[in-house]
Amino acid sequence: MARTSGINQDKILEVAEAIIAAKGAKDTSLKDIAKAVGISKGTLYYHYSTKEALVYDITARHFDQVIRRMVRLTGKVGQKVGQEEILTLLLEDLGAQQQISRLHLYLLHEVMSGNEDLLARYTDRYREWQDTMRSFLSGLFGEEHPAHAAASAILMTFIEGNTVRGTVFEESAPYREMALCITRLYG
Amino acid sequence: MARTSGINQDKILEVAEAIIAAKGAKDTSLKDIAKAVGISKGTLYYHYSTKEALVYDITARHFDQVIRRMVRLTGKVGQKVGQEEILTLLLEDLGAQQQISRLHLYLLHEVMSGNEDLLARYTDRYREWQDTMRSFLSGLFGEEHPAHAAASAILMTFIEGNTVRGTVFEESAPYREMALCITRLYG
Amino acid sequence: MARTSGINQDKILEVAEAIIAAKGAKDTSLKDIAKAVGISKGTLYYHYSTKEALVYDITARHFDQVIRRMVRLTGKVGQKVGQEEILTLLLEDLGAQQQISRLHLYLLHEVMSGNEDLLARYTDRYREWQDTMRSFLSGLFGEEHPAHAAASAILMTFIEGNTVRGTVFEESAPYREMALCITRLYG
Amino acid sequence: MARTSGINQDKILEVAEAIIAAKGAKDTSLKDIAKAVGISKGTLYYHYSTKEALVYDITARHFDQVIRRMVRLTGKVGQKVGQEEILTLLLEDLGAQQQISRLHLYLLHEVMSGNEDLLARYTDRYREWQDTMRSFLSGLFGEEHPAHAAASAILMTFIEGNTVRGTVFEESAPYREMALCITRLYG
DNA sequence: TATGAATGAGATTTCATTCAT
DNA sequence: TATGAATGAAATCTCATTCAT
Numbered sequence: 001m002a003r004t005s006g007i008n009q010d011k012i013l014e015v016a017e018a019i020i021a022a023k024g025a026k027d028t029s030l031k032d033i034a035k036a037v038g039i040s041k042g043t044l045y046y047h048y049s050t051k052e053a054l055v056y057d058i059t060a061r062h063f064d065q066v067i068r069r070m071v072r073l074t075g076k077v078g079q080k081v082g083q084e085e086i087l088t089l090l091l092e093d094l095g096a097q098q099q100i101s102r103l104h105l106y107l108l109h110e111v112m113s114g115n116e117d118l119l120a121r122y123t124d125r126y127r128e129w130q131d132t133m134r135s136f137l138s139g140l141f142g143e144e145h146p147a148h149a150a151a152s153a154i155l156m157t158f159i160e161g162n163t164v165r166g167t168v169f170e171e172s173a174p175y176r177e178m179a180l181c182i183t184r185l186y187g
Numbered sequence: 188m189a190r191t192s193g194i195n196q197d198k199i200l201e202v203a204e205a206i207i208a209a210k211g212a213k214d215t216s217l218k219d220i221a222k223a224v225g226i227s228k229g230t231l232y233y234h235y236s237t238k239e240a241l242v243y244d245i246t247a248r249h250f251d252q253v254i255r256r257m258v259r260l261t262g263k264v265g266q267k268v269g270q271e272e273i274l275t276l277l278l279e280d281l282g283a284q285q286q287i288s289r290l291h292l293y294l295l296h297e298v299m300s301g302n303e304d305l306l307a308r309y310t311d312r313y314r315e316w317q318d319t320m321r322s323f324l325s326g327l328f329g330e331e332h333p334a335h336a337a338a339s340a341i342l343m344t345f346i347e348g349n350t351v352r353g354t355v356f357e358e359s360a361p362y363r364e365m366a367l368c369i370t371r372l373y374g
Numbered sequence: 375m376a377r378t379s380g381i382n383q384d385k386i387l388e389v390a391e392a393i394i395a396a397k398g399a400k401d402t403s404l405k406d407i408a409k410a411v412g413i414s415k416g417t418l419y420y421h422y423s424t425k426e427a428l429v430y431d432i433t434a435r436h437f438d439q440v441i442r443r444m445v446r447l448t449g450k451v452g453q454k455v456g457q458e459e460i461l462t463l464l465l466e467d468l469g470a471q472q473q474i475s476r477l478h479l480y481l482l483h484e485v486m487s488g489n490e491d492l493l494a495r496y497t498d499r500y501r502e503w504q505d506t507m508r509s510f511l512s513g514l515f516g517e518e519h520p521a522h523a524a525a526s527a528i529l530m531t532f533i534e535g536n537t538v539r540g541t542v543f544e545e546s547a548p549y550r551e552m553a554l555c556i557t558r559l560y561g
Numbered sequence: 562m563a564r565t566s567g568i569n570q571d572k573i574l575e576v577a578e579a580i581i582a583a584k585g586a587k588d589t590s591l592k593d594i595a596k597a598v599g600i601s602k603g604t605l606y607y608h609y610s611t612k613e614a615l616v617y618d619i620t621a622r623h624f625d626q627v628i629r630r631m632v633r634l635t636g637k638v639g640q641k642v643g644q645e646e647i648l649t650l651l652l653e654d655l656g657a658q659q660q661i662s663r664l665h666l667y668l669l670h671e672v673m674s675g676n677e678d679l680l681a682r683y684t685d686r687y688r689e690w691q692d693t694m695r696s697f698l699s700g701l702f703g704e705e706h707p708a709h710a711a712a713s714a715i716l717m718t719f720i721e722g723n724t725v726r727g728t729v730f731e732e733s734a735p736y737r738e739m740a741l742c743i744t745r746l747y748g
Numbered sequence: 749t750a751t752g753a754a755t756g757a758g759a760t761t762t763c764a765t766t767c768a769t
Numbered sequence: 770t771a772t773g774a775a776t777g778a779a780a781t782c783t784c785a786t787t788c789a790t
Contacts, residue, residue, distance in 0.1 A: 401675075530722070535721035547714055558742070
């Protein structure tokens with residue numbers, strides 16, 4: 001998946017990510033990206049010889065960000081805030097990231113469109129994210145609780161669905177109630 | 188968004204729906220559809236003067252199907268089966284429809300790509316679906332319960348997220364536990 | 375190998391053949407061809423959705439022409455002209471066709487460049503040509519002569535080599551002596 | 562056409578020759594060559610300021626090899642082996658060199674593509690080869706025989722044609738019979 | 749109603765070549 | 770001597786849409 005290490009690689013990724021989050025990968029031409037970065041199409045090709053390769057690296061960056069957000073919240077666990085409160089914060093935090101959400105859904109579409117390599121990376125990183133979620137719950141409700149598996153899966157599913165609803169309908173889901181639901185699973 | 192009335196409209200929609208569910212709207216050319224239907228591109232244009240119009244009608248058909256599935260299950264409510272059981276059945280049923288799921292996500296992408304008219308129709312029909320869900324819950328837990336709003340929103344969100352997970356990761360979510368969660372919201 | 379039967383197909387082939395014979399397939403752009411035919415690039419694509427498909431059909435046409443020339447000469451066999459004379463005429467005739475020669479070599483290059491489908495067609499048509507040569511020799515020296523196989527192979531090889539020499543060095547080979555050689559093989 | 566003297570020139574030529582023999586000059590990018598040699602594109606440009614110049618030098622190397630093979634066989638002339646036998650050996654030897662054959666045909670294509678300088682060098686070296694052939698025949702059948710001119714031209718033409726047939730159809734021509742033909746020209 | 753033909757605009761990809769360091 | 774980065778020009782391919790018949 002050819003990454004030709006260099007100095008502007010990051011700038012390319014950053015800019016491309018923003019454009020793709022706004023318009024979607026399929027509707028973003030390499031010309032658009034090159035222009036926005038301030039380089040020629042040829043130079044873009046020099047760094048990323050394929051649109052696919054570019055999206056591939058953007059996917060990595062994307063999940064890095066998502067996971068980083070979760071980890072950041074993990075720090076709050078164990079402070080005075082209650083379990084339900086923390087969960088609510090988590091959902092709110094992720095639900096509020098519009099650019100991330102849009103990018104997430106656009107990458108999803110790419111994956112569905114039959115890009116095998118991208119699917120593999122996407123799946124990997126998604127699992128990683130799910131693992132982070134499980135750690136989060138462990139910190140919150142104690143290690144080795146039998147409800148962990150179901151709770152994390154339900155939360156991930158909910159987050160995914162909420163990403164869709166938030167992006168398309170600009171409508172937030174009932175975070176507090178969802179948090180309550182989960183808490184009771186542990187009850 | 189006009190249909191140009193005609194006789195093969197339904198066949199066109201049916202075939203187009205299948206192709207788009209498989210490859211996505213963006214990756215399906217009108218030539219593909221015309222060929223699959225067995226007509227010429229020119230004729231396809233006679234019936235649908237725009238690709239957009241075609242996708243528009245497909246969206247209607249799509250939600251018809253989804254809602255019809257929900258209504259069908261509503262019949263089971265009140266039979267001997269328990270509340271939790273019925274909810275599980277509902278989630279399982281929707282989660283099992285792979286073609287519907289794929290189509291749903293591909294239409295979602297179209298909507299995100301900035302098609303305003305389609306967004307309006309999509310939103311309308313989605314709300315209709317959500318109303319159906321509320322009726323379903325009313326039948327199950329009694330009318331006018333304060334938890335209805337949250338429960339239906341959470342369920343819709345979960346279903347949406349599960350559509351993604353099922354389609355991309357071919358992995359079903361923990362339906363029974365989700366059903367349990369919801370039931371307790373009413374407890 | 376998609377041939378979308380139609381009325382301008384032949385004109386496209388004719389023009390494309392001439393340009394490719396002059397510049398080679400690799401150095402002839404679809405734009406060049408479209409312009410020469412007097413159609414747009416899009417229209418050219420409508421008829422030939424791939425450069426490969428175009429070259430594929432040109433190859434067929436090419437061997438048609440080559441074989442037709444041989445068959446034409448077959449008519450002279452049995453007239454008062456001697457065997458050696460006829461063979462000389464054959465070699466001269468083929469050697470004089472400059473456009474055909476150039477096209478032949480350019481197609482050869484395409485075949486070598488790894489186009490499997492083209493290779494198959496090229497090989498088929500070449501064998502057909504070689505069969506025609508064998509018939510020619512049968513008519514000249516009588517059926518079932520043991521020297522037929524070698525003679526036809528040597529002649530084909532010589533013709534191939536002479537195509538190169540004629541095209542590149544603009545230099546004709548010693549046809550009469552070659553004809554003599556062959557005649558003696560039968561002696 | 563200038564070489565920019567340097568230390569790795571030979572390695573570059575050697576590697577480039579192999580790649581071009583495999584894929585053809587037109588399908589071999591300078592990036593491919595640079596990578597195979599283990600240097601950067603910039604460095605390759607330092608040694609060869611033009612792709613043309615590189616192919617130019619490769620052509621020289623190529624004919625060096627071809628002629629060297631012929632000269633080597635010349636040594637066998639006059640040993641107990643018969644004339645026909647020697648000629649057969651010669652044709653077999655050249656026919657067996659697959660990489661050389663491919664390279665020969667690819668260079669031929671370059672020449673045909675309108676590279677004037679290359680044509681001049683190619684023609685020069687080809688004549689040199691043909692002279693070598695004449696010397697070979699002189700050694701075999703005695704100096705100053707009137708058949709020399711025709712015999713060498715026919716042999717060269719046959720070899721050229723056989724290069725094509727061997728490369729494209731992976732099929733060897735009837736060497737012994739060709740050798741017989743030639744011998745009889747001297748008879 | 750139906751269609752084959754035509755097209756223009758634009759997308760991705762490729763690459764020889766240049767150049768500052 | 771060596772190189773990574775940059776680029777412009779061009780090539781192939783794609784496709785929604787139009788239109789004469």
